[in-house]
Amino acid sequence: MILLNQITSAVLQLLIFSGVPFVWYILTQKRIKGFFKWLGISTAAAPPLNAMFCIFAGFLAALFLPYMWLYRSGNLNYQGFTVDAFRQTGWSIETSAVILIWAIVQTSLSEEILFRGFLCKRLCHKFGEKTGNAVQALIFGMVHITALPDKNIPALCVIVLLTGGIGYALGWLSLQKAQGSILYGWAIHAAVNILSPIMVFTFLLPKGTA
Numbered sequence: 001m002i003l004l005n006q007i008t009s010a011v012l013q014l015l016i017f018s019g020v021p022f023v024w025y026i027l028t029q030k031r032i033k034g035f036f037k038w039l040g041i042s043t044a045a046a047p048p049l050n051a052m053f054c055i056f057a058g059f060l061a062a063l064f065l066p067y068m069w070l071y072r073s074g075n076l077n078y079q080g081f082t083v084d085a086f087r088q089t090g091w092s093i094e095t096s097a098v099i100l101i102w103a104i105v106q107t108s109l110s111e112e113i114l115f116r117g118f119l120c121k122r123l124c125h126k127f128g129e130k131t132g133n134a135v136q137a138l139i140f141g142m143v144h145i146t147a148l149p150d151k152n153i154p155a156l157c158v159i160v161l162l163t164g165g166i167g168y169a170l171g172w173l174s175l176q177k178a179q180g181s182i183l184y185g186w187a188i189h190a191a192v193n194i195l196s197p198i199m200v201f202t203f204l205l206p207k208g209t210a
Contacts, residue, residue: 010106017110040182048177075155089171108189138166
């Protein structure tokens, strides 16, 4: 049942996050053809592997300790179907499937579509690349404060700066290194989101919760 609920939740979020840019595209372009390329669901002539590795490694190096503090101090909640599955069945096939669907589809794909594929490009077109990318990154960071049960100032600043920073880096990757493609940022985003619950469930959840 948890796996089915996770699939349903992921599909719904993907449809909603894709629906906004799709409606915009139809209204502004007056056609359907070319939507996926316009959104950035396309490959670059030369995959930016070096830049991808640097962003991924930098993200892990810069964010590990702050996130550990957020979880340990109780400033960051970890809720949802992933933690429910782990608490019920531990490291099972179901838990692994729930994590993969959540990480690859519900969060990383839907967020890359909305923030980097749609919002970043529209803001860059209006305000210029640096400003547009910074604004979408700030919005991306602020959206994540919903995960904070106690909205204290230090925790708010940490979560906005951390998630906003990765949002800016992924926007830069798409704009400067990937010819507008969001696929490479999606790969980084998904990898980070897969590692996140693994780290939390292994090191941070109280003993006996699984």
